[in-house]
Amino acid sequence: MNRSLLMRNRGQLPGVVGVWQSRGWRCIPSMGVVLSLCFCIFLYPFSCLLGGDGVSVNYLFILFPAIIILARGKFQLPSRDLLATLILYVLVFVLATIYQFSYFDFFYRRVASFIIFISMFAYMFIKIDSQMVRSFKCAIVAISIYFSLYAIFLYFSLGGADLGMDAKGVIGSQRYGFVYVLAIWLLLHYFPRNIFLSALKFVGLLLLGAGLLLTFSRASIVAIVGSAGIYIASKILDWVKSPKLQNRIFLTVVCVILSLSVIILLLNKYFFGVFNFYLDRLFSLKQKSGENTFDFSNPAASEGFRVVLFHKIVEFVACNPFTGSGYLGVWILFADLSGSAHNQYLDVLFRTGIFGFSVYVFLLYRLLRFLCLREPGLFWGLIGVLIFGLVHETFKLSHGLFILSFLFGMMGQPRFVKHHNVLIA
Numbered sequence: 001m002n003r004s005l006l007m008r009n010r011g012q013l014p015g016v017v018g019v020w021q022s023r024g025w026r027c028i029p030s031m032g033v034v035l036s037l038c039f040c041i042f043l044y045p046f047s048c049l050l051g052g053d054g055v056s057v058n059y060l061f062i063l064f065p066a067i068i069i070l071a072r073g074k075f076q077l078p079s080r081d082l083l084a085t086l087i088l089y090v091l092v093f094v095l096a097t098i099y100q101f102s103y104f105d106f107f108y109r110r111v112a113s114f115i116i117f118i119s120m121f122a123y124m125f126i127k128i129d130s131q132m133v134r135s136f137k138c139a140i141v142a143i144s145i146y147f148s149l150y151a152i153f154l155y156f157s158l159g160g161a162d163l164g165m166d167a168k169g170v171i172g173s174q175r176y177g178f179v180y181v182l183a184i185w186l187l188l189h190y191f192p193r194n195i196f197l198s199a200l201k202f203v204g205l206l207l208l209g210a211g212l213l214l215t216f217s218r219a220s221i222v223a224i225v226g227s228a229g230i231y232i233a234s235k236i237l238d239w240v241k242s243p244k245l246q247n248r249i250f251l252t253v254v255c256v257i258l259s260l261s262v263i264i265l266l267l268n269k270y271f272f273g274v275f276n277f278y279l280d281r282l283f284s285l286k287q288k289s290g291e292n293t294f295d296f297s298n299p300a301a302s303e304g305f306r307v308v309l310f311h312k313i314v315e316f317v318a319c320n321p322f323t324g325s326g327y328l329g330v331w332i333l334f335a336d337l338s339g340s341a342h343n344q345y346l347d348v349l350f351r352t353g354i355f356g357f358s359v360y361v362f363l364l365y366r367l368l369r370f371l372c373l374r375e376p377g378l379f380w381g382l383i384g385v386l387i388f389g390l391v392h393e394t395f396k397l398s399h400g401l402f403i404l405s406f407l408f409g410m411m412g413q414p415r416f417v418k419h420h421n422v423l424i425a
Contacts, residue, residue, distance in 0.1 A: 032135050038064070039139030040146075042402045045176060061402040062119045068126045078124040078412040085359055086121050089114075092356050096326020106328055113327040117351065120401060123409025136406055137186050137377070144183035145204055147176060148211025155214055160273075168216040168277065175397060177220030178388040180212040182381035182403070184224065188256070189377030202259075209263050213274045218282045219391045227384035228260065306342055306391070313341065313350045324353035340396075344389030347396055363408070370411045378407065 046058035069075045077083065093114045097107070155171055187205055192198040212220050235253045268275050312333050317324055325332060330350055331339045341347035349357040364386065371379035385394055385403075394400040 032131055032138075035132060035135035036138045036142065039136055039402075040143045043139060043143045043179065043399045045397070045399050047175075047398075058398040059116060059119065059401075061398075061405065062122055065122045065126045072126075075125045076127060076414060078121070079414075082121070082124060082412055085363065086118065088359060089118055089352065089356060092323050092352050093326060096320075096323040100320075100323070100326055103326070103328060103332060106332070110327050113329070113351070116401065117327055120395070120405045120408055121412075123405050124412035126409065128406075128409050128413060133375075133410065140179065140403070141183045141186055141204065141208075144180050144211065145207050148180070148207045148214075151211050151214040152207070155271075171214050171216065173215050174217040174219065174392055176399070177212060177215040177217040178223060178385045178392075178394050179399060179403075180208055180215065180220060181223045181227065181384035181388060182378075184208050184212070185227065185381035185384060186377040188259075189380070205259070205263055206266060209267050210271060213267060213271055213278075216274070216277060217392075218278065219388050221278055221282060222391075223384040223388035226387040227380055228256070230383060231380055232256065309339075309342065310346065313346050317349055317353060321354045324349065324351050324356065327351045340393060342392060344392070344394045344396060347393055367407055367411050371407070375410075382407070 042058070042061035042064070044058055065075075093110070097110065103110070151171055158170060184205065187201060187208065190201060192201055212224060232253055239253075309330065313330060316333065328351065329339075330341045330347070331337050333339070341350060345357070345361070348360050352360065368379065368382060371382060385400075388394055395404040
């Protein structure tokens with residue numbers, strides 16, 4: 001072997017760790033593509049039936065930090081406050097396990113739920129560089145377009161508008177709408193360098209808009225409309241505060257409104273029946289059948305059941321303020337051991353108690369502040385996801401938990417990483 005090569009490699013760790021430390025991501029060709037495909041797998045919504053409910057089971061993303069740590073031969077510790085937060089959630093688990101004797105039969109489910117919950121901190125222990133961030137964003141857009149194309153093909157192959165309201169049962173899905181919302185905002189904040197890429201961006205937005213509509217999820221529409229409304233309001237506020245930026249802000253708002261208007265008009269032409277569904281079930285007080293669109297007083301209705309569930313959760317947490325259920329789901333409140341909170345925040349409140357919930361909300365606030373300064377696409381997408389979470393679980397689902405875990409990982413990077421522009425994609 002060449003003597004100079006031996007001298008150059010002296011002191012390096014053998015095997016994979018040595019290659020990684022000497023070359024980093026460059027040791028593997030097209031690592032950006034590999035990472036994107038890997039993240040797409042993590043975002044795929046594998047699920048199975050458990051107790052009559054569909055349960056997410058694709059938690060492969062938890063293995064990724066372990067693989068990176070083994071490959072790099074080192075890991076990093078997040079800040080002290082984040083470590084303290086992790087310790088708090090461990091204490092919630094320990095205390096609930098000790099004193100909640102009536103739920104001892106569910107010990108293994110409690111352990112599994114606890115491990116899944118704290119996996120949102122997993123990516124804080126690895127260094128996240130710009131290539132990983134780009135691959136993460138590409139994966140969100142790519143898999144959302146994939147599911148959009150699949151839904152569009154299925155819709156038209158089964159009859160399109162002739163399906164009528166039956167399309168909701170055949171094609172609709174409420175478990176992936178928030179990912180579409182995040183993908184739309186990421187694509188809106190992608191600025192192409194040539195006309196060809198601009199055309200691809202517009203086509204991508206059309207596909208994502210169609211996919212969002214075909215979820216037949218009212219929460220998805222509320223999330224995109226609500227986040228768009230906040231976005232426009234913030235730009236108008238910036239306009240008032242900064243007269244020098246008036247032309248730029250005005251142009252931005254006009255472009256967003258025109259783009260959304262053109263997309264809506266085009267989608268309405270080919271998905272007229274889908275638009276009628278939302279006009280009937282979301283933007284009207286009375287449905288065509290004569291029923292109330294929102295019936296909060298009827299426990300059998302979707303809105304009424306959520307009200308009943310809200311009271312049950314609040315009553316339970318009032319009796320268990322420090323631990324909540326200790327990571328068990330709201331299914332423990334029902335005789336058939338089936339059910340979900342239908343609200344991301346109530347789910348966390350029920351599982352972790354008042355203090356755990358308060359810390360969770362504070363972490364989301366810190367995450368928003370972090371993304372606002374560095375990643376506007378992810379920031380506005382997260383706003384939409386948080387709105388969606390008011391009426392459905394988001395980060396409880398495996399693909400949603402991967403998104404949150406990666407974003408927390410970005411936020412938890414040491415200061416020297418930020419100074420070296422690692423997080424800016």
